[in-house]
Amino acid sequence: MTSRGRRTDGSMIKREAEDRHGEKSYFGHPLAETPRKGRYALVLLGICAVAFAGVTLTLVMTGRSLVWDTDGRLLYFPFMVAEGEWLRDIAASLLAGDLAIPLYSFDIGFGADWLITASGNSNEPINLLAALCPPEASEWLYDTLVFLRFYLAALTFSFYCFSRGRGKGATLVGALCYVLCGYVLFWGVLRHPNFIDFSMLLPLVFMGADKLFVGKNPLLLIVSMAGIFVYSIYFAYMTCLFLLAYCLITYFAYPRERSVGDFALLAGEFALCLLAAFALVGFSTIPMFITLTSMGRVGIVRDIAFFQTADFYESFVSVLLGNHEAQNASVLGAVPVIAILALFVARGSMHERERRAWGCGIALCLIGALVAKVGSVFNGFGYPTDRWEVIFGFCAAYAVVLLVPAIPRFSALQWRRLTALVAVVAVWALAYAFKEGTLLGFATVVMFAGIYGALALWAFFRRRAAGSSPSLPRVLTERCLRALLILAVVANATVHVGLFMSPLGSSYYKEFIRAGHVWGTREQLDLSSVLDQLDDTYRINRTDTTYGRNGSFVHGYKGFDFYSSFYNQAADDFRQSMGLSDDVKSTMFDGTRQRAALDYVLGAKYYISSTEAADSIPDGYVKIADLGEAHNGLSYELYETDRALPLAFTYDSVVTQQDYEELDLVQRQELLTRALVLAVDKAEGTAPQFDTKREQLGVVEAEGAAVQNGRIVVTKKNASVTFSLNGRAGCETYLCFEGLRFRSMPVSDAERLADEPQLAYATNPSFTPTKTCWVTVSDGVRESSFEIATSASPKYAGKEDWAVNLGVGDDPVTSITVTFGGVGVYEFSELYGATQSVEVIRENVEHLQEGNDATVAFGSNAMAVSVEAADSTVAGENRDKSRYVFVSVPYSRGWSATMDGKPVEILKANVGFMAVEVDGESHELRFSYVTPGLDLGLACTGIAVVLLSVFELGWVRRRRTMANQRGISEKEPIR
Incomplete structure (x- = not known):
């Protein structure tokens, strides 16, 4: 390191306080005595x-306690506990002579990288103490x-x-x-x-x-x-x-x-x-x-x-x-x-x-x-x-x-x-x-x-x-x-x-969990008695995940709920392509919103639901156990269906993602029950005919709102618009917004725009706009809400498509009321209803189950899939029969696969997941995971440690040489 730091008059500034008697530092002020x-x-x-x-x-x-009921309970506390368990497991494997470092968890969301997801939550030296607790x-x-x-x-x-x-x-x-x-x-x-x-x-x-x-x-x-x-x-x-x-x-x-x-x-x-x-x-x-x-x-x-x-x-x-x-x-x-x-x-x-x-x-x-x-x-x-x-x-x-x-x-x-x-x-x-x-x-x-x-x-x-x-x-x-x-x-x-x-202010203390209750609140619900009896090649969904985000990770089962700042973009692409009305943020996944087709294709064989939300569970699930009361005061039950597909199964036909994207938000999920969607330019097969029916909407009543071409102008908070549609019995009914954007404005401006739609709206600089707004959709019996955000909101992540599921009723839904929580303009590219037959979806899934020839087993950073030979009456036909093994684990560059011991390409399938092409013969597939960039990162760390060590050794030697030279110079007599 070169010597620098000279005074403007040319004299060198002292760099070290050797005796600290009146000496000045580089910054020009007297150095105080070194404190004890x-x-x-x-x-x-x-x-x-x-x-x-x-x-x-x-x-x-x-x-x-100091555990905040939002991020503390959902993020920091469970990840701190998990890091302690993770470190203890690594130590135990090392002592057993078989070192294993888990990099991937199948229990975080759809499945996620443990190291990436934990970033910002537990990857800090201080949290290493959790291993001792x-x-x-x-x-x-x-x-x-x-x-x-x-x-x-x-x-x-x-x-x-x-x-x-x-x-x-x-x-x-x-x-x-x-x-x-x-x-x-x-x-x-x-x-x-x-x-x-x-x-x-x-x-x-x-x-x-x-x-x-x-x-x-x-x-x-x-x-x-x-x-x-x-x-x-x-x-x-x-x-x-x-x-x-x-x-x-x-x-x-x-x-x-x-x-x-x-x-x-x-x-x-x-x-x-x-x-x-x-x-x-x-x-x-x-x-x-x-x-x-x-x-x-x-x-x-x-x-x-x-x-x-x-x-x-x-x-x-x-x-x-x-x-x-x-x-x-x-x-x-x-x-x-x-x-x-x-x-x-x-x-x-x-x-x-x-x-x-x-x-x-x-x-x-x-x-x-x-x-x-x-x-x-x-x-x-x-x-x-x-x-x-x-x-x-x-x-x-x-x-x-x-x-x-x-x-x-x-x-x-x-x-x-x-x-x-x-x-x-x-x-x-x-x-x-x-x-x-x-x-x-x-x-x-x-x-x-x-x-x-x-x-x-x-x-x-x-x-x-x-x-x-x-x-x-x-x-x-x-x-x-x-x-x-x-x-x-x-x-x-x-x-x-x-x-x-205190209560004299905002009563913010209520946002913290009571001391002594954090451990139980983390788990929310005791599932230890039932999890061992369930088939872990399937998933568990929940009707109300907002209170238990990361609940699947905490309990150790494969689910859908997820919350972390770092997430797999492929999984979020899937959510957005479906218009899932769960959460406006990309960092939070709240399940499938009880959309039957998605539950079946993604392996949700089981459902956990509070008794209050049991009516929203998709058709085909039956109650198999009472789970008792959770820390939120609600009683929960466990449901099961025989319609769900396992986390690995085979498709016989495929379509391109381009064909998929040309469909509306509800047709897309029906397509997944019929064919695999591949991110390729061409594929053998075309999109099939759909039973899902798009419903045209008619305006019946608008209270405090004006429906105009491509937008709804809301002039008072909680205004509502009622739409009519034909509806069908035995169907899930949806209201779909595509390209929905909200712009907050003063009531006076909204009223003027409602009366004179040809006016161009100019931003009012003195107005503080609302950054988020809730929209509630109801058919008079069931209702569902979602939050939209403006581009000025911290929550905004580009999500503008929403397919709101109102569930299945005995009678056709012929009227839908939409309530808007904020004054302003709600612009959209498309607004329509849709009905999807539960019976047709069941038949499609049963066809996939009949042709399914794959079984999956999960291990540490890996999963093994066994594919049986396809049925054939002609000898040798299996060899040319093209099939695709679909695995509903999010696509990532960290995954690699082998088939019968030989490398095979992993294809991005169904927007956010993985598939491997196989023929009609039986095969053994193995998927292995390594955090993307980890190998390169470890190499960089190793090189940096070596170079920094060499530099430090050279620095110490140079300092010693200079010190010795100063000592010799001081001993020389003055001439």
């Missing part, structure tokens, strides 16, 4: 424990790990401050501000605990960057960035943007002999370090990158406003001060806001280059927070998000570290200027509090004014005491100031979070 880190860490641990207890006090008092005690481990992350984030921030020569008192205050900011609290502690890992690693990345600036060992930068890459490609992308801004500010704000060559060399070294970090954990990054770029929702075109809404700007200061009602990452707290304001008036009281550098960083954060488009850029140009504002909390916390030693040096003029800025902020926040009329809004202003008043009084009396006596009273010492600030920071967060979570 062991003692500091213990003190920090105690204070963090008090702060953590304060912000979780409401949960403790109401008997709640009995599953029944996992709730307590979960809560403990939340605090451990909280504390480690404060500790790494402290290390960063120490590396820049900051004292332990100021650092302690700043560390508390850092872990009590909105990102750590509401994106981390109270929602997604693993998000805290990002705030824990970020200070280490910046420490590593500082080292690289002065020619020190880049290992810390490489390893900390590698940690973020392992944790999340998404957050690694954010970190690279943060690092770019950090390096530019550092390069130009601090003294250095700058030149084009120096800049280019430094940029190259940073790029090389990032590349090394990516390669070092290639076993994780490369498979994650391959999956991320394959997901359809990534890079989707969205409607993103450049600026935030008017309400956002009105509430901005109140949120900064601690108004958590918005659950916003912009929350900083009173002390950090005072520190930010102080940067503008503290010239001469703080180190000037530090003040300017961090003032510049905070200015960028403020601009980013005020411009909605920035949130989109940090989110990979997707929907705007405030997750990136962890950097805002980081900069504000460091501003506090700068403020603490500067306060005693403030002049009277500086105090007056600071007081004026504080007054402006207080008035802004007070105006919003009066507008909203909430207790938390007023408490925010009172706490802010009280903390600033206490700080100003301390400074006032200290100045008076200093002028009259050489020795200050103990209450006016700087140590007392630090204690006052620590108390203020903890009290500020405790009051604000407590008010927000």
Whole structure:
């Protein structure tokens, strides 16, 4: 590593604090004495424990755990438990002398890669502790790990401050501000605990960057960035943007002999370090990158406003001060806001280059927070998000570290200027509090004014005491100031979070599972007595999966329900091609919505249903067991049918996917009961004649809505339109929207558009549009709802086709009422009804069952399919008989197959699944799975480890050589 970092006058800047007596760091300020880190860490641990207890006090008092009932119960907790079981199984196989590493689970959704699906949920070093914890005690481990992350984030921030020569008192205050900011609290502690890992690693990345600036060992930068890459490609992308801004500010704000060559060399070294970090954990990054770029929702075109809404700007200061009602990452707290304001008036009281550098960083954060488009850029140009504002909390916390030693040096003029800025902020926040009329809004202003008043009084009396006596009273010492600030920071967060979570605020505490009940809630329903008796070559479907997403994974059966940020795009393509009205997100699968044809083809031999939803189970299922009461208070039952096909069976005829896509949403599922759909240009066979009938709709009544050409204009919330259709008895009845898009608008604009459809609609800039809306479809007996999202919504994933199944009735359905939950325009390319005969579907499936000659067995990362010879009366005819073995496991590049020991091509079939072509003879097929990119990733990791080891050995030798040379030089006599 070359030596760089020279002063503008040409003299070298000291790079290491060898004796720390008055020496200056690269950043130009005096280095404080090295704190006793062991003692500091213990003190920090105690204070963090008090702060953590304060912000979780409401949960403790109401008997709640830290497991959030949404992502905590459905994602983080079950995946943490599963990782513990996964690690224990690997260890057991190793001890048995037969190492097996499960990469694929047939129980996640339709089947999914375990490593990919767990990304962002459990793939972090801290969760490795789950391997040492009995599953029944996992709730307590979960809560403990939340605090451990909280504390480690404060500790790494402290290390960063120490590396820049900051004292332990100021650092302690700043560390508390850092872990009590909105990102750590509401994106981390109270929602997604693993998000805290990002705030824990970020200070280490910046420490590593500082080292690289002065020619020190880049290992810390490489390893900390590698940690973020392992944790999340998404957050690694954010970190690279943060690092770019950090390096530019550092390069130009601090003294250095700058030149084009120096800049280019430094940029190259940073790029090389990032590349090394990516390669070092290639076993994780490369498979994650391959999956991320394959997901359809990534890079989707969205409607993103450049600026935030008017309400956002009105509430901005109140949120900064601690108004958590918005659950916003912009929350900083009173002390950090005072520190930010102080940067503008503290010239001469703080180190000037530090003040300017961090003032510049905070200015960028403020601009980013005020411009909605920035949130989109940090989110990979997707929907705007405030997750990136962890950097805002980081900069504000460091501003506090700068403020603490500067306060005693403030002049009277500086105090007056600071007081004026504080007054402006207080008035802004007070105006919003009066507008909203909430207790938390007023408490925010009172706490802010009280903390600033206490700080100003301390400074006032200290100045008076200093002028009259050489020795200050103990209450006016700087140590007392630090204690006052620590108390203020903890009290500020405790009051604000407590008010927000309590019944006096939003009652947010109700969104957390009761302590001691998490394990049972994870399972929802005890299935241990029945699962062993069921045939595992079939699937289990559920009528109400929204409460038990990932339930199949938890219980260990093959199902349909799925929830994770990383998913198989082929499975989502299948869902969207069918117009499944389950969930608008690509990250959530909720089964088949009781569509009989899909249940039979995808192997749903069994159904779990609450007694309340039993009427929605498809025709042909009979009750075989009572399952008892679940944790949601509902009683459940188990049903079975003899119509379902196993997860592997044979088709005799095929059609192309192009033919499939020309059909409507309901005809497509009938086609799957007759022929295999292949993603090829040509296939032997054509689409058959369909019994499914498309029904024309007539408008019977429209209340609060106007049906126009290609759209429905809704002028009041929950308006309805009733359609007529002919209908057929013994059929599933569907209402289908294709190309459905929703555009929210003010009532007055909607009324004008309803009266004058020829008018062109112009966006109203003062209107805050609704981003999602529910649509409910009912035939008077049964109803079904689905949610649609605009392209500005975080939920939007391009899903615009919906086939709503109203089930089977004894009488034909002749009337359908659609209720629209939001005011605006609902545009569509097609709107129609459809009826599909249950008897015809049954006959089609029975034909497939009669000709089915395949059996399937599942193993670790593999499945074996035995195909029997097709029936034939002519000798030798079997050899030329073409068939296709269909396996309803999602298609993935990770799968490979052999037939009778020889490689065979896997075809993408039925949009999202797999098939292999065989002749009429008997065959043994074996499907094997390896995570796509894992082999390349492991090779990259191995090469990176070797190269980095060689570099580190060379670095150590070079340092020793330089040290020896310095020692010899010092011993030589002066001539």
